[in-house]
Amino acid sequence: MIKTAETYHVPVLLKESVDGLNIRPGGIYVDVTFGGGGHSREILSRLTGGAHLYSFDQDADAEGNVIGDRWWVLGDNEKPKGEKEERPGTSSGPNTYHLSPEEGDEEEQHDTSSGPTTYHLSPEEGDEEERPDISLTPNTQHLSPQPFTFVRSNFRYLKNWMRYYGVDHIDGLLADLGVSSHHFDDETRGFSFRFDAPLDMRMNKRGGRTAADIVNEYDENRLADVFYLYGELKNSRRIAAALVKARAQGRIETTQDFVQAVEPLFRREREKKDMAKLFQALRIEVNNEMTALKEMLLAATELLKPGGRLSVITYHSLEDRIVKNVMKAGNAEGKVAQDFFGRIETPFRPVNNKVIVPEDDEQQRNPRSRSAKLRIAEKK
Template identity: 35%
Template sequence: MPFYHAPVLLSEVIELLQPAPGKLFFDGTLGGGGHSEALLQHGARVVAMDQDPNALSHATERLKPFAAQFCALRGNFRHFPQIVEEVGVSGFDGMLVDIGVSSHQLDEASRGFSFMKDGPLDLRMDTDAPRTAADIVNTADEGELIRIFREYGEEQNARRIAQTIVKTRVSRRITTTLQLAELVATVSPKRGKRNPATQVFQALRIAVNDELAALHDFLAAAPRWLKPGGRLAVISFHSLEDRIVKQTLAHLAAPFLDRPEWPEPRKNLDCVLKLITRKPVQATAQETELNPRARSAVLRVAERLPASA
């Protein structure tokens, strides 16, 4: 299957990041290469990363015409400081991460990201990572499964689903996507059009890939790598991720902090950004009609303050 990924909020990303010749950008989630390609088409140089070797291979091939402006590196964006330092980069005019699952990952049954097709219960973005979703489902104790489903999936029926998994795996391992989806459906009623397994699969994907901790790590490091006036853009797809982005950017853009026990507000020593998007940017009706996966995408952008600010 050819690797493809419709880049979400593409025109909004380009408008807000303002790529131009002479500028250097970081794309921490290369995926199919759509966002990087648009940055390159505007004359910018791009250093990109992805932990999925299939994405790296296909996107590098796609972006061959821009070889002189483009460098692709393998790794999780949480580790970008060490990885980009090795290629001699010390700062960026813009940084972008799109922390959704790519269309290719969802559509390729062998990756196990979707319960619409049967495949191994994998869910690893880095195919060399040691632990799969099947490992968690078949070895985690009931309490840990409940925590994962509640914390990462906000699943109301977490306890019943966990109990059913633990009971089922005594007699047979749960190894495929449809096995798990059908098991969840037996104890979790369908709510509207959403498949009852949606939040369970989301929770397992986040757990397998340690996604929320990776996002925290990236956001903690990124501002130091932005040149003054450089912009940071983050696209997220569910409330857990967006909450982290919103709260982190708000803290880094607050000149003063105030707490009830303090006599007066104090200067925020972490203030290095200003918010460019006061409200989250979302896809237009036209885009969601063409690409339904853009429906839940949320873009937030902040800009590095001058060094003297």
């Protein structure tokens, strides 16, 4: 099935989350979860006065939504009339730059074949360390004359990339956490137990351990911890024991190998729900999602200007707890600091006293939005 930007991922709480940024003329904004580009497109439509948007995504599939719909990059509401559809490798004029560190080359290469006056930065192929080498880069703000910059990287490196672009402070950051619909619906990536696929689950397919590596190489106790901490499964030790037993007969390579090893442990009426939690736990471990989230939120706390907004959508209690703690106390543990006089010090003030959830009509249109929670906070 061919995915378009519109079907890659339906943006959840679109208006509410972007409204929460309180976009200002000339501001610097970041969407750390580009995905299908829905939230970025809405932000771009509101930018004025030289404002700029930086959008992050580590998945090369998401990058295709920038290339395939390049007019989004320009922030236009309509595709320019008479413009031909162009793909990578076709000539598009002299004012086009593609920033991509080449294999073994420390110098950034300018490629005039990838889009209209838009800087696109891609980390070196096969490089798990997606941090830019800021020592090699001039401190030049807003390399692109256009209002959009796409960064193909894990958002945990937010602070480094902003320094790379010479950005000391930002006016707002939006994050739509979790997994894109595209990942669940892609029959080849291993994110869903609905399809028999290689047990992969990597958001970044260019390197790193797969879900199969974890299932086959972690010891029983470590597997049990993963399923208990990230899936909140009470029978995590039985699940781990079943996997160890199954892999003794042969390596667990596919989603169906995995399901068959643990399926007898789930009650029929809860099988789908518990299996979803199990896949969630494995995916979180594969992609180191909780650590990445903490690092990104702490970087955002440092980068945001006074009055800057943090708008975050979560889909499960583990994510939500971290976001709530950072907004409340400035750290993932929720430990509130006090000054010398015992006065409580917090970096944010809440914009919404209660979490915002999708209205009934949105939940009906997009059932995957049902578990979404939006929290918005403003930097003091």
